[in-house]
Amino acid sequence: MEIASEASGSIGNLVPHQDFELSPNGIQSSPTPAKHPRATMSFLEPWDAGKGAPFFRSSPDEGFEGTNFKWEEKTVTVRNARDQIEQFTLDKNGFCFVNDDELSLELIHALRVGKKEVVRELYYPKVERLMKTLTGASRVIIFDHTVRKRDPSMNKEDNPNGKEQPATVVHCDQSAKGALRRVKQNISENDDINEIVDAGVQMINVWRPLIGPIVDWPLAMMDYRSLSSSDVHPCDLWRHQFEEKGQTVTFTHNENQKWYYLDRHRTNEVSLIKIWDSRREGIANMCAHVAFEHPDTPCDTTPRESVEVRCIVVK
Template sequence: MTEIFTDQKRDAEIDKYNPQEHISSIFYMCPLDRSFYENEKPYFMNIPVHNMPGLKQTNVNYSRRRVAITDIRGHEDLFTLDKTGFAVAKFETSLKHSDFQDPHAIVSQYYDEVKRFLQENTDCCFVLPFDYQVRRKDPNQKSTSRGAPGRAQPFASIHADQTERAAMRRLEYFHPEEFARFRNYRIQIVNVWRPLRGPVYDAPLAMCDYRTVDATDRVATDIIFPDYLGETYNFWANPKHRLYFVDGQRNDEAWMIKCFDSKTDNDPSIAPFAPHVSFPYLKVDREQYTPRESIEVRTFVFYKV
């Protein structure tokens, strides 16, 4: 049996409760490519390249690691946005399952629910949702497939959505009025991730405690759009990474995933982001679960200072 890559030292606060662990696998950037990226920055083309001779969709290769993922069920209060980079809280929606096939319903109704959720669970003064992603798992797709619009696949490589540089550039480029109004506030990007069906026993989401991430683990990666250049983090494998999930996550439980925090410039004790990844749930037979469906809304969150 393949050896578990995760460091087996257990000294986190949750460990005194002897939490359950799930053994699964996730993808990291392939360590054999380290020297290659000294000369060519990692990238992903978020546009079709099949009619562009010589271009590849991405120059990033991944390798699989067998990891331990700790269940935080019953101990959710030990994890906060500032301490670990993620948190989980109750989220009720008035929308029906079928409503999430309607972009207008998501933007006109669900966005308001996300705003209220974040205002109730943080001390923020303003929330600006700017994007969303609905994912519907297709069991016939390869684990590395990104899927298609409206049917995006769970993302199986560990990542963080925004680099520090890309976060403020995005705010200024796409939302100049809010950039001018809030540029001197504390600014975060927080993703709100929630299952559309629960409990989730297919490709659940795992969070990585930011405190277990070394600065040299992260690799800035260009995301190339037709009209915009974004930048995210991929990660080198590190056995110190401590991963967590909520076993059987219900559709009234939502992750808050920090992707950026301007306050970390002056306070390095505050988590700037939380790497995250979906993983194969191996405790049940495939016939016993429905393919995962989820929605993630990405938001700018502002605080008075």
């Protein structure tokens, strides 16, 4: 796929790939699904609870560690979700796929070059409408978005601010503690946090490619039903010494875990990823996810570009 330079203000060929046909729910399915690739993912090393919680510390003061753990690489099978796409739901699996309109060339360009005000004006309302339609929410608070563009010259472990690369370690953006902190930061002083939580509030990421179909470093998601509570390890985020910056979730590897990705993920297809849910009983309340290097990716493939919008969804 040829893509014009960002300086030109134009976008390359976004014509849908012709190998797909529509399934009953409107998502593209393939008559010849791709095989299930084997891929390497980075997990939290086997964790001893006696060490306390894993942590990251940014700008550590002298004498304080930046982190207290290591990543461990494991090879896993990533199942192609394309031929069973209508079976996945947020409450059962922690993720799902929905069909959406193509974005305008103006909006794609604004996203790719980082025009945040244009994105907030044109893309945020679109995401809000989509989330209300899909979840029946009375209110959607969009508090952040990230545009990622893989830079082949950078090491996959390097992910500096301002040069966001695909996230290559298995994670979930927020723990319950971290999510509640985010909700409190983004509601008004007239809102009652307890009422919001009691009514039901979710945190959901809305992820889509900006060029497609995705071949380079696609997104993989773990089926919540295959996740054991012993695999889940909240990770504290500190600054300097113990200045609290939030809490995410890391995961240890388990052979029973099942991973899925959407083969040749297109720009008019959206992946919804559940980050947290205050309704904990009997439903998925998180989704581990990660970008992975597909072993069949051609060496001349266009580097992956994507956008994820982070939403607080209030019933």
